[in-house]
Amino acid sequence: MENRSLVTIADHSKEKIMYLLEMARLFEENPNRKILDGRVVATLFFEPSTRTRLSFETAANRLGARVIGFTDPKVTSSSKGETLKDTIMMVSNYADIIVMRHYLEGAARYASEVAPVPIINAGDGANQHPSQTMLDLYSIYKTQGTLENLNIYLVGDLKYGRTVHSLLMAMRHFNPTFHFIAPEELKMPEEYKAYCRAQGIRYEEHTEFDEHVIAEADILYMTRVQRERFTDLMEYERVKDVYILKNSMLEGTRPNLRILHPLPRVNEIAYDVDNNEKAYYFQQAHNGLFARQALICDCLGITIDEVREDKLMC
Amino acid sequence: MDKKELQVAALENGTVIDHIPAEKVFTVVSLLGLQDMKTPITIGANLESKKLGRKGIIKVADRFFTDEEISRLSVVASSVKLNIIRNYEVVEKKTVNMPDELRGIVRCANPKCITNNEPGMDTLFHVVDKEQGRLKCHYCEKTQQIENVKLV
Numbered sequence: 098m099e100n101r102s103l104v105t106i107a108d109h110s111k112e113k114i115m116y117l118l119e120m121a122r123l124f125e126e127n128p129n130r131k132i133l134d135g136r137v138v139a140t141l142f143f144e145p146s147t148r149t150r151l152s153f154e155t156a157a158n159r160l161g162a163r164v165i166g167f168t169d170p171k172v173t174s175s176s177k178g179e180t181l182k183d184t185i186m187m188v189s190n191y192a193d194i195i196v197m198r199h200y201l202e203g204a205a206r207y208a209s210e211v212a213p214v215p216i217i218n219a220g221d222g223a224n225q226h227p228s229q230t231m232l233d234l235y236s237i238y239k240t241q242g243t244l245e246n247l248n249i250y251l252v253g254d255l256k257y258g259r260t261v262h263s264l265l266m267a268m269r270h271f272n273p274t275f276h277f278i279a280p281e282e283l284k285m286p287e288e289y290k291a292y293c294r295a296q297g298i299r300y301e302e303h304t305e306f307d308e309h310v311i312a313e314a315d316i317l318y319m320t321r322v323q324r325e326r327f328t329d330l331m332e333y334e335r336v337k338d339v340y341i342l343k344n345s346m347l348e349g350t351r352p353n354l355r356i357l358h359p360l361p362r363v364n365e366i367a368y369d370v371d372n373n374e375k376a377y378y379f380q381q382a383h384n385g386l387f388a389r390q391a392l393i394c395d396c397l398g399i400t401i402d403e404v405r406e407d408k409l410m411c
Numbered sequence: 412m413d414k415k416e417l418q419v420a421a422l423e424n425g426t427v428i429d430h431i432p433a434e435k436v437f438t439v440v441s442l443l444g445l446q447d448m449k450t451p452i453t454i455g456a457n458l459e460s461k462k463l464g465r466k467g468i469i470k471v472a473d474r475f476f477t478d479e480e481i482s483r484l485s486v487v488a489s490s491v492k493l494n495i496i497r498n499y500e501v502v503e504k505k506t507v508n509m510p511d512e513l514r515g516i517v518r519c520a521n522p523k524c525i526t527n528n529e530p531g532m533d534t535l536f537h538v539v540d541k542e543q544g545r546l547k548c549h550y551c552e553k554t555q556q557i558e559n560v561k562l563v
């Protein structure tokens with residue numbers, strides 16, 4: 098049987114990405130469809146992530162599926178020493194598809210190899226989080242009307258932030274120009290810069306963050322700068338207020354600029370930005386619903402034509 | 412047969428594993444599972460070598476290794492040469508080639524990798540750069556150097 102699991106978006110072709118974005122757009126037109134009537138979706142959260150779980154479960158519910166699962170590993174056998182494989186095999190007896198979040202890296206890949214049903218990776222440690230990447234791409238596409246030839250500015254923790262790494266790799270098909278804005282300690286790792294060079298992706302690096310640096314931006318992607326990421330706490334004290342976006346910095350920016358953030362934010366976007374029309378992070382999170390509906394359907398082998406022809410809208 | 416090889420017993424049929432870095436002799440033993448074999452095996456350690464300073468030689472009677480078995484040695488000793496002996500003559504020489512994949516041979520250096528936490532699963536690495544000896548874990552996707560990884 099063909100493995101329809103989604104472990105990482107890095108392997109997806111440009112055509113596949115555009116196909117999934119179009120499917121997400123159909124779900125945004127009407128998110129309530131009974132396409133998954135009679136199916137069971139399991140959400141297995143071996144580490145808690147309320148936002149991601151609610152988004153996936155809402156996506157499944159609005160498609161008419163039933164949802165089973167757990168959030169806390171303490172209530173399952175995995176704390177009694179059951180292997181991941183055994184848990185996955187057990188749940189596969191009940192569910193048609195498994196959405197899985199795990200604190201270990203590579204857990205989703207392994208699950209996809211042992212499970213008889215498709216797996217959707219809802220985050221595996223610091224490794225991959227493809228549904229976040231999909232909703233980021235959808236948000237960029239929706240606000241800019243295209244994914245091609247954009248100036249994308251990534252700000253904050255570029256060293257540990259897996260969302261920016263996945264976004265960077267997924268954007269390789271679309272001729273982007275990246276600007277990496279980060280403190281010295283949290284710079285974009287060399288392996289991703291090497292990736293950019295190998296893929297012919299242009300990039301510039303900055304340590305300063307002000308209205309001049311972002312004047313040409315189409316997308317400003319903010320991330321959290323967390324204290325625990327610093328080995329040198331003096332350095333943290335010095336830079337913690339540098340990577341905060343304030344409303345006043347947006348005056349001279351492009352009219353099409355939109356601000357994204359994977360959420361939750363701490364203080365890296367000042368609250369006065371929320372009312373600016375360029376703030377897009379709350380809609381971005383909302384887009385996650387449509388992106389996840391598309392991913393669930395695709396992993397279950399439901400085609401875009403079946404979504405288009407769906408007559409059972411409720 | 413050169414003088415150095417005479418330091419250990421001659422072989423009628425089997426495999427001479429030569430040019431093993433001195434400290435890797437027993438690693439080679441375990442990578443090839445020699446400790447479980449029933450045929451005569453001669454292990455020479457800390458022999459003189461022009462190339463390596465000190466080297467090891469292992470002679471295994473009546474046993475010929477597959478290319479897959481030989482490729483496992485690439486993780487510890489790419490200098491290793493194998494002489495295939497039939498009727499006291501070297502009939503074939505083999506060198507160690509880095510394979511495209513290493514399954515169940517080395518451990519991932521990432522403690523948060525599923526392979527280090529899930530019982531009963533094999534590790535799998537893709538060799539992304541044979542010259543530089545760079546490996547990528549199939550599961551956690553972390554890239555690592557072959558000289559830094561540990562055997563399972």
Ligand SMILES: [Zn+2]
Pocket residue numbers: 203519520521524525526548549550551552553
């Ligand atoms: Zn690994």
